[in-house]
Amino acid sequence: MADIHIDEFYRDSAIALVQLFSVFPRRINLFVEDIAGPDEPDEFGLHSPRHMACFGALLWLEEEGLLRYVDTIRQEALDQAVLTHKAFVRLNTPAPLDLTSRLDLPEPGVPGPEDPLPPSVRQDRSTWVHVLRQSIRSGRSSTLTTAMQAAFFAPIGN
Template sequence: MADIHIEEFYRDSAIALVQLYSVFPRRINLFVEDIAGPDEPDEFGLHSPRHMACFGALLWLEEEGLLRYIDTIRQEALDQAVLTRNAFIRLSTPAPYDLVAALDLPEPGVPAPDDDSLPRSVRQDRSTWVHVLRQSIKGGHSPTLNRAMQAAFFAPAGN
């Protein structure tokens, strides 16, 4: 079992990337509370460790070239965030059927290459990494989301 902070990192990263993909190429303010949930700063104005971990994940995504932003809004949001070209391409890329078939997705994941029961446009949409991440987030099963994020962003490009 993975450490809880790594599971939260994968979940936060997946949610942020899917949010940005859903509005691409428009820039948006990416709020930590929309990803990690509500947070009440303590009497000194400091955020919870959970909030700060999510904020750190967003900053890390930028450092690794998956998103860009203009500025931070305190430690509460990224101002004018957008996916980078590499992240957009990765999320739009078809996921390998064999790899995704092994995931425990709540709904059918990537359609089989010879599945003619769906229109071609639907098959193409459901074969992308962003669809796999959406399904993994929806399923709420951390090991599935962890494996999906590892496969989507830590596998060599084109896989």
């Protein structure tokens, strides 16, 4: 049986980290609905299990030292969230070139013959954050799961 909740955890975590990376070092409010989609609380004001799982993933990222925040906004957002040094360094680190072929993504640092890229663009496309962005865009949970596991289980510099 597939552990769908783990796939959703990887997706939510990747989206949150990419959102924070794209505005780094600015602090932002990180809304659960922007990550997991719209949610209507029930007649008792309780959020759906999907919403709460995403909120839990955000809290876990903080507990593991990947992001910081000032406070929660009910169970709807993290107030003034920012990446930690640990997450920023990891997302900026070059990913192994063979990873993109295993993920069935275009190789980030290698231009095609019809699309020569300047060195600065090739460098930007070789990072873990680019791999995560491409994995999110692919829409395949297996690709995103593999990318997240590779990004956060590999030692820095690999």
